[in-house]
Amino acid sequence: MTIGLLARRAAARFGDRPAVIGPDGGRSFTELVDRADRLARALLALGLRPGERVMELLPNGCALVESDLALALAGLVRVPLNPRLGPREWERMADDCGAGALIYDGRYTEETEALRSGLGAARTVVLGEGPGQPWTRLHDTAPAGPLRLGHADDLAGLAYSSGTTGHPKGARRTHRNRIASALAMTHEVLGGPPARDSVYLHAGPAIHTSGLFVLPFLMAGALQVMLDHADAEQILHAIDEYQVTHIALVPTMVDRLAHAATAPPSSLRMLAYAGSPMPVEHIRRASERLTPRLVQYYGLVEAMPPLTVLDEDDHARGLAGRPELLASAGRICPAVDLRVAGEDGRPVPEGETGEVLVSGDPVTTGYFNAADRDDLGKSFIDGYLRTGDVGRLGPGGRLWLTDRRNDMIITGGYNVYPREVEEAITCLPGIASAAVVGLPDERWGQRITAVYSCLPDHEIEPSQLLTHCRDRLPSHKCPKSAHRVTDLPLNVTGKIHRREIARRLMNAERW
Incomplete structure (x- = not known):
C-alpha cells in the first residue's frame, strides 16, 4: 500500500462526497484526488524525478492536502516547512535535504526569496500571487499519462527537528511509516x-x-x-x-x-x-x-x-x-x-x-x-x-x-527530572502552566528554578509556590527560586520552550 493508492481508492469509493473544506474553498473526494493527480504529473513535467525532495510552505487549506497527495502520487519526497521557523531555518533544511523544488503560498514571497533564488523559477510553484510557476496553470496544463505509485518502503517525506547542535535533522518517513x-x-x-x-x-x-x-x-x-x-x-x-x-x-x-x-x-x-x-x-x-x-x-x-x-x-x-x-x-x-x-x-x-x-x-x-x-x-x-x-x-x-534525558537537572549530585517538579507545581490551584529549568550554580552545579503563570483571577506569589513544593517534594527536588510571568514561551509545536526560558533567565530578560 502507498499513499497514492490509498487516495485513489478513497476517490473511487466516496466520489462526490465532500472531503475537505478550508479557507480556499471545498473539494469532493473525486475533485481532491483528480487535482492531486494533475499536480503530480505537472511537477514531474517540470523535470523533477521520483525521490527528489520538494519543500512545501502552505497554510492549512485544501491546497495543503492536494500537495501532500500529489507529492506522494509523483513519488516525490515531501519536506513540509513550518511557517513559524522562518527563512534561516528553512534554508538550513534546504541545504541538508538538497531540495529540488519549492511549493509555497504567495503570502510568503518575501520570506522565501533566498530559497527561490537557489532553485530558480522553473522549480518554484506558487499558490496565489508571487514568482514561480502558477499553481493553477500547472493544474490546467498537466500532461496526460500514468503515474508510478511506487512501493511501501519508498521515501515519502522528511520530518525535520533540531539535532543536538541545533542543526536541523530530517527523519525519514516512508509510505509504510x-x-x-x-x-x-x-x-x-x-x-x-x-x-x-x-x-x-x-x-x-x-x-x-x-x-x-x-x-x-x-x-x-x-x-x-x-x-x-x-x-x-x-x-x-x-x-x-x-x-x-x-x-x-x-x-x-x-x-x-x-x-x-x-x-x-x-x-x-x-x-x-x-x-x-x-x-x-x-x-x-x-x-x-x-x-x-x-x-x-x-x-x-x-x-x-x-x-x-x-x-x-x-x-x-x-x-x-x-x-x-x-x-x-x-x-x-x-x-x-x-x-x-x-x-x-x-x-x-x-x-x-x-x-x-x-x-x-x-x-x-x-x-x-x-x-x-x-x-x-x-x-x-x-x-x-x-x-x-x-x-x-x-x-x-x-x-x-x-x-x-536532555532536560535532566543535576543538582548537588542528584538527578532531577523537571516533569516531576512541574507536576507538583501544577497541583497548586490557580496555576495555569509551569516549567522548571536548571541554571548554572557554583554551589549546586545547577539550581532548580521554576517559572509559572496563573489562571485569570488568581494571584499566587513565588513564596506560596515554593512553600507548596517543600510540602510535596524532597528537598533536593524543590525549586530554589520561582518567577511569575504572564505567559510561558512555546516552541513551534506548541510545547513549553525550556531552553528559551533558561536563556531569558540567564540573561535577566524581562518577559
Missing part, C-alpha cells in the same frame, strides 16, 4: 474507522499532530475542515458551525479552549491531545467544559504516533479516583514493540526507570544524510530507536514517562 501510523490512529485513538457523518477539525497546523488524522479520515470518507491560525473563540465557532465530531490539539490550546467555552459542544465525540500530559485539574476542566471523551497519545518525530494511548475509559477512571492513570502515557499500541531499557539496551524490570526504546512500522528508518552527521542525538540499538525519553512500565503494559 505513514500508513502504519494512520491505521494505528484509526484503531487505537479513534476507536475504529470514523462514521461517514464524522467531521474532523484541523485547528492546529496540519503539518504537525493534526495532520496525523488526514489519512484516517480520507480512508473513512469523512469530512475534514481546515482552519488557519485560529484562536480559541474561532475554534469553538467552527465546532458549532460544522458540527465537528473530532479534534486534536496541544495541551496549552485545550486549556485555552476550556476557558473560552460557555457550554460543552454537543457534537464532539473525541478531543485528543498530544505533545505532553496535562495536569489533572486541566483534564478535569476540559472534561467538564468541553467533552469527557478525551484521548491522549504519545509519539515522536522519529516514531510516528500513536506509540501509546490513554483512552476515554482511562480518563474517566482517572477522574473518578485513580489520578495516577492520568499521569501515564497509556497502554502500548499493538503496532509497536516498546521497551524500557538500561544503558546497555536490555529491558529493566517493571516499575524501574530507563530509556524508552521502540521499533515497528511507524519508526523511521533513520535520518537523511546520516552518514555525514555526528550531531543527530538519537540512535538505534539492536533495531530499536533510542527515543531519549525516560520512563517506566507498569501493570497492563502502561507507560509512565518521567522526562527527557
Whole structure:
C-alpha cells in the first residue's frame, strides 16, 4: 500500500462526497484526488524525478492536502516547512535535504526569496500571487499519462527537528511509516474507522499532530475542515458551525479552549491531545467544559504516533479516583514493540526507570544524510530507536514517562527530572502552566528554578509556590527560586520552550 493508492481508492469509493473544506474553498473526494493527480504529473513535467525532495510552505487549506497527495502520487519526497521557523531555518533544511523544488503560498514571497533564488523559477510553484510557476496553470496544463505509485518502503517525506547542535535533522518517513501510523490512529485513538457523518477539525497546523488524522479520515470518507491560525473563540465557532465530531490539539490550546467555552459542544465525540500530559485539574476542566471523551497519545518525530494511548475509559477512571492513570502515557499500541531499557539496551524490570526504546512500522528508518552527521542525538540499538525519553512500565503494559534525558537537572549530585517538579507545581490551584529549568550554580552545579503563570483571577506569589513544593517534594527536588510571568514561551509545536526560558533567565530578560 502507498499513499497514492490509498487516495485513489478513497476517490473511487466516496466520489462526490465532500472531503475537505478550508479557507480556499471545498473539494469532493473525486475533485481532491483528480487535482492531486494533475499536480503530480505537472511537477514531474517540470523535470523533477521520483525521490527528489520538494519543500512545501502552505497554510492549512485544501491546497495543503492536494500537495501532500500529489507529492506522494509523483513519488516525490515531501519536506513540509513550518511557517513559524522562518527563512534561516528553512534554508538550513534546504541545504541538508538538497531540495529540488519549492511549493509555497504567495503570502510568503518575501520570506522565501533566498530559497527561490537557489532553485530558480522553473522549480518554484506558487499558490496565489508571487514568482514561480502558477499553481493553477500547472493544474490546467498537466500532461496526460500514468503515474508510478511506487512501493511501501519508498521515501515519502522528511520530518525535520533540531539535532543536538541545533542543526536541523530530517527523519525519514516512508509510505509504510505513514500508513502504519494512520491505521494505528484509526484503531487505537479513534476507536475504529470514523462514521461517514464524522467531521474532523484541523485547528492546529496540519503539518504537525493534526495532520496525523488526514489519512484516517480520507480512508473513512469523512469530512475534514481546515482552519488557519485560529484562536480559541474561532475554534469553538467552527465546532458549532460544522458540527465537528473530532479534534486534536496541544495541551496549552485545550486549556485555552476550556476557558473560552460557555457550554460543552454537543457534537464532539473525541478531543485528543498530544505533545505532553496535562495536569489533572486541566483534564478535569476540559472534561467538564468541553467533552469527557478525551484521548491522549504519545509519539515522536522519529516514531510516528500513536506509540501509546490513554483512552476515554482511562480518563474517566482517572477522574473518578485513580489520578495516577492520568499521569501515564497509556497502554502500548499493538503496532509497536516498546521497551524500557538500561544503558546497555536490555529491558529493566517493571516499575524501574530507563530509556524508552521502540521499533515497528511507524519508526523511521533513520535520518537523511546520516552518514555525514555526528550531531543527530538519537540512535538505534539492536533495531530499536533510542527515543531519549525516560520512563517506566507498569501493570497492563502502561507507560509512565518521567522526562527527557536532555532536560535532566543535576543538582548537588542528584538527578532531577523537571516533569516531576512541574507536576507538583501544577497541583497548586490557580496555576495555569509551569516549567522548571536548571541554571548554572557554583554551589549546586545547577539550581532548580521554576517559572509559572496563573489562571485569570488568581494571584499566587513565588513564596506560596515554593512553600507548596517543600510540602510535596524532597528537598533536593524543590525549586530554589520561582518567577511569575504572564505567559510561558512555546516552541513551534506548541510545547513549553525550556531552553528559551533558561536563556531569558540567564540573561535577566524581562518577559
